[in-house]
Amino acid sequence: MDAPAPNIDGCLETALYVADLSRAARFYEAVLGLSAMFADQRLVAFDCGPRSVLLLFARGTTEETIRLPGGEIPPHEGFGRLHFALAIRGEDLPLWERRLAEAGAPVEGRMDWPRGGKSLYFRDPDGNLVELATPGVWRNY
């Protein structure tokens, strides 16, 4: 631990735990336009862009160790209304606002950040708080 840590090249996977996997997957596909890279009865994995994956787990299916030919995935689980943010383009902000209203997931909060970025907040079907954020929110975005 004396040496500096090796490099981290970004957050690869963000996970949500949902009550109805089909319902949640339909929402992220139809409203956010995400494309599933993998889907079974337990998990849908969405391609959010290079090196960026959104995982939807059917709640209750992750609480035991998963044994696969390549190894083991230890237990995990989540409850509550989690928060995560997706990056969008500034010029698309009004399109997103209209799209979310039409989809029945209206914008519930808005932020103008000191660096110039803007965020919209809305709920997915499980009540998770999704943020769409334009560049200018953090020093690395």
Add this chain to the structure above:
Amino acid sequence: MDAPAPNIDGCLETALYVADLSRAARFYEAVLGLSAMFADQRLVAFDCGPRSVLLLFARGTTEETIRLPGGEIPPHEGFGRLHFALAIRGEDLPLWERRLAEAGAPVEGRMDWPRGGKSLYFRDPDGNLVELATPGVWRNY
């Protein structure tokens, strides 16, 4: 909703909810080498690389609407042992395995993925399941 969705440019923020914010922040700084971009008594935001942020929230501080000069952030909260993954380089895998053991967060699971990527799984101080994944896990990584 008839038009295709505007583009999503990646997952910007992944959030955890921790019992002791200082303890959790120390772990991610000292063990994973992450650098905080913002820290107060409620939130620590780590730079995980370009357009990639890990948020640690002190549990209980996110359950009311946050009103700021620039707008409002609606409530959210999380419980359980959440899962997320960070991208690492293949050549660093043995360094990480040793580093985690020395830090008292030993590897609890390992995966060899069909595309050639490898994952290590360990726990943070709150029991969240952290994955370190080398390229070759998903079609976009």
